[in-house]
Amino acid sequence: MSVARADRPRKSTDTKLRRDGAIKFLKLAIPALLLISAGFILISSWQKKEHARNELLPAIQEATGKMVRPDAQLLDMALQAEKYLPNDPTLAKLWPAIAMTMSIETEPVGAEVFWKDYDAPTENWRLAGALRLRA
Numbered sequence: 001m002s003v004a005r006a007d008r009p010r011k012s013t014d015t016k017l018r019r020d021g022a023i024k025f026l027k028l029a030i031p032a033l034l035l036i037s038a039g040f041i042l043i044s045s046w047q048k049k050e051h052a053r054n055e056l057l058p059a060i061q062e063a064t065g066k067m068v069r070p071d072a073q074l075l076d077m078a079l080q081a082e083k084y085l086p087n088d089p090t091l092a093k094l095w096p097a098i099a100m101t102m103s104i105e106t107e108p109v110g111a112e113v114f115w116k117d118y119d120a121p122t123e124n125w126r127l128a129g130a131l132r133l134r135a
Helices: 002-066 072-084 089-098
Strands: 112-115 126-130
Touching: 002 072, 002 089, 072 089
Parallel strands: none
Antiparallel strands: 112 126
């Protein structure tokens, strides 16, 4: 019986040591995981900006120099670059060659407008937007 009594305090001490070790581990692991996650997010964002700046913009510049009229692929590239370089002066200079603004009146007012690239007639129609209601 004396053996059983000696085990009881030892079990609670072992349990307390395990609990303290788990708490110490969590105190180190949680901040480490947060730092690693933040690093992945920041690196991914930086890589996307670099891709837009070093690959998309030069490709857009080259395509606008050779094109007869804008196409959907060029527009998609420019929209992707704009996500990561929203106020880029180079892209701002290229927009007039890539896309145009036009006024459209519809019946009924507020209708949705769709468009399709002339060079890809089998592609799906793309939503340009809904027209604003006139005041």
